[in-house]
Amino acid sequence: MYRPSDFPPFAVTVDLVVLTLRSDELCALLVRRGEAPHKGRWALPGGFVREDESLDAAAARELAEETGLDRVHLEQLGSYGDPRRDPRMRVVSVAYLALAPDLPVPVAGTDASEARWSPVDTAGKLAFDHGRILADGVERARSKLEYTPLGTAFCAPDFTVAELRRVYELVWGTALDARNFHRKVTGVPGLLEPTGETTTRDGGRPAQLYRRGPAATLHPPLVRS
Structure with a gap:
């Protein structure tokens, strides 16, 4: 018999790999975290999925909040669920890939202190497992250009x-x-x-x-x- 109390609670987030071309470089959108954990570290934009929204809706909302855009190529990239990826609790992240030309100067969201476009080759060490997610997103973009x-x-x-x-x-x-x-x-x-x-x-x-x-x-x- 299924009993919800037999299973520990966990949260679901969406993380965004937003890629564009700026000054002849492939760049990703990064935000500097304004809150713990990893306060002050650069990370991918994203956030927790609300109780009443789908994964796609959460990704679209986060994209609009961080870039002001609501009509760009957006696709699910993968899921990341290492039990130790977030020190707060068990958090499973579903990552999305967004691509568009000439995206504007980003505006930091509610839990970020700063936002910037960073060349993907010099993004540095990111918070959580976002370095792996970014690398996966860049490779997805590169491979999809082939076919x-x-x-x-x-x-x-x-x-x-x-x-x-x-x-x-x-x-x-x-x-x-x-x-x-x-x-x-x-x-x-x-x-x-x-x-x-x-x-x-x-x-x-x-x-x-x-x-x-x-x-x-x-x-x-x-x-x-």
Whole structure:
């Protein structure tokens, strides 16, 4: 017979890996904790799930509170439940990954004293197990660029192939051959749709503008070398 008293209580939180590109670097949103535990340490934004909300709703609420945004790519990344990950009590965290271009200067939430965009390679040691969660989020973003149109989430609605290539270079951390990349992305069915417009914002000759096409997966994939 099931008796709730036979099982210890535990809390559920959501933690957010929010990635964007700033000053030609892949950056993550970090907050400096204003309360114990780990007061003064940098951490991922997040918070406790309220009794009357779903996990997705909690993640969306935390994202809106920390960035002011409510319409960005947001997906569940994984769950983290080491019994010793939080000194207060047993806390299971469900992490989410959010990606968007040109995100604004962050505003610290109610339990944070400061917020900033930090290059993912120099984020340093984070509170709790957030270093592991951040690493998992970055790898998820890098791998999904291979087989989904996720790279376009970092672009403006209308973009050039050169701008998309720069996204791949910054997220993957490697330089790509311009002609080879152009051939690959324009050859993937449903990835890009021409807008019929051109721009000179990349410098040089007018470049074709594209928008994201209807493809949900890339065939063939854009494999990292």
